[in-house]
Amino acid sequence: MTSAIPIKRLASVTLGKMVQPGSKAASDIYAPYLRAAHVQPQGKVIELPDQRMWFSRFELRALDLRQGDVVVVEGGAGYGRSAVLRDDLPGWGFQNSIVRLRPAVGVADGRYLDYALQDALTDGRIDLVTSTATLPHFTADKVSKFEVPSPALDEQRAIADYLDQETAQIDALVAKQEELIGLLKERRDAAWALGLSRAVEELRPIPLRRVITSIVDGPFGSSLTSAHYSDSGTRVIRLGNIGTNSFRTQDEAYIPDSYAEQLAGHDARPGDVVIAGLGDETWPLGRAAVVPDLGPAIVKADCFRVRPASGVSGEYLAWALSAPQTRSQVALLARGSTRKRINTSVARAIEIPVPSLERQESILKATEGVLYRIDTLITKAGEHIALAKERRAALITAAVTGQFDVRTARKAE
Structure with a gap:
């Protein structure tokens, strides 16, 4: 070596x-x-x-x-x-x-x-x-x-030549999969937007404040920082947990139950909806998700906990708030030059159509099959990208550390 x-x-x-x-x-x-x-x-x-x-x-x-x-x-x-x-x-x-x-x-x-x-x-x-x-x-x-x-300069050049060729092929594969994901997301948004458009045709959109009983933001500043975190206790829902109409269970954080009692006004229960008050190019502002059964939980700053009123399904609310048209509406209401942000007052003003519970359920059923199939394809493409990147990293390691002779490998090809 x-x-x-x-x-x-x-x-x-x-x-x-x-x-x-x-x-x-x-x-x-x-x-x-x-x-x-x-x-x-x-x-x-x-x-x-x-x-x-x-x-x-x-x-x-x-x-x-x-x-x-x-x-x-x-x-x-x-x-x-x-x-x-x-x-x-x-x-x-x-x-x-x-x-x-x-x-x-x-x-x-x-x-x-x-x-x-x-x-x-x-x-x-x-x-x-x-x-x-x-x-x-x-x-x-x-x-x-x-x-x-x-290694000697001629060997460095041989390694670089080999890796230039091999990584270019891997990068091209990754680029194709990323392009596929982009097209699939467009198809998903089109199907999603169509579902919400049909609801809008039936009912005029109304402000969110009319279909919820409460909305709260998480504690700001020194009231809740990473210094308060513990290995177990009350779950803290953070921005990273809010997907686009999906709750992301990874990135777990907790605070002691005794301290959570002091922050009880920020609690979140199963069936509540959480809205992202901060967004970027990867995770859109205003995206929402239904809170699953996490046990005792509170929201962190920039995570708005919404409690649906009777006659409103949390699943429908998260779906409608995360829909493409609603995301565009929220983007127009946002402020901030780098990361876009809204506050609870702006969130309360977001307008969505809210039909009867029965109609909410039928709208979700009409779109969930299509969205699920597209999301499955997106997940598979993402897995292909992850595997390709792992192979790329492993190949670089093996070549740079001399685990094989790149000149022999090129001849074998």
């Missing part, structure tokens, strides 16, 4: 520049810069709208970006992600959320270094060296000292 050596022996390591919003000299240059958001999992660099800052001429030369450079995310949620640049980025610099590795000529291949870092991130070795007191940071100093396997 190839011995590991510090990255600083394979490449120069440079931290980017703190954002400078104003010029300091007449010769300064207002230039686009690479930032952490550009670097995505599996070694991808994505295009984003340009953001610019001021660089001195010297800084822009020192912080240039060339083909073969490896860019590593220094801190935050994406710390440790890496990607190799496949093309020069003329006129660009990079922010201090990025650490640049410039492979030493005749010593290292940037593609190989990127794969080695991807492997280290997957197996947790980068986690072991990052500071997690607040936000984790894979600092330039830690990157410099971080050790990766270091």
Whole structure:
């Protein structure tokens, strides 16, 4: 097995520049810069709208970006992600959320270094060296000292060539499955929207406040933090538990029963509906789910507990609130520039059609079969993606750590 050596022996390591919003000299240059958001999992660099800052001429030369450079995310949620640049980025610099590795000529291949870092991130070795007191940071100093396997340059290139070919095939498979999921979600939303449209044709939508007995938000601020959590006790319903018309049982959290008694006004019972007061691109704002039997439970901040009035099914309420048209309505009512948010007053004003209990049940029955079949296909596609990503990670590990000879493997193909 190839011995590991510090990255600083394979490449120069440079931290980017703190954002400078104003010029300091007449010769300064207002230039686009690479930032952490550009670097995505599996070694991808994505295009984003340009953001610019001021660089001195010297800084822009020192912080240039060339083909073969490896860019590593220094801190935050994406710390440790890496990607190799496949093309020069003329006129660009990079922010201090990025650490640049410039492979030493005749010593290292940037593609190989990127794969080695991807492997280290997957197996947790980068986690072991990052500071997690607040936000984790894979600092330039830690990157410099971080050790990766270091075969001869010709072997690095052979490994990178092999992995470029194999991972491209896997990535293409994943892309097709993701495209399929997108199409299936469109079909599901179309069927869902049709079901709600039929209810709207029969009855004029009314504000949510007219079909519930109460709505409460979870306790804010210091009233309920992770410091209050315990191994057992009263269940805490958090945003991650609210799916789109489904309750996600994972991500369990509890507080002691004795403390829950002080927060009794935020309780949630089986059959109640919980609404997400915060959303993003993955999980839409205003999505709702029926609370299952969790035992004693309360809601956390930004999770609104709604108690349906008599004559309203919790299942129908969650279904109607999560429907595509209702999601669009909520998006128009939302505020916030990054993550969209609503409060309980806005939630009370959301309008949905509410027919008789019998009609509610028939509407749900008419759509649940179609939605279930589509959701099953989405789940299967998601499983294929997960397996493909596992194979990708395992293949990178095996190649980088020398578990097989890539040149022999390519001939065997």
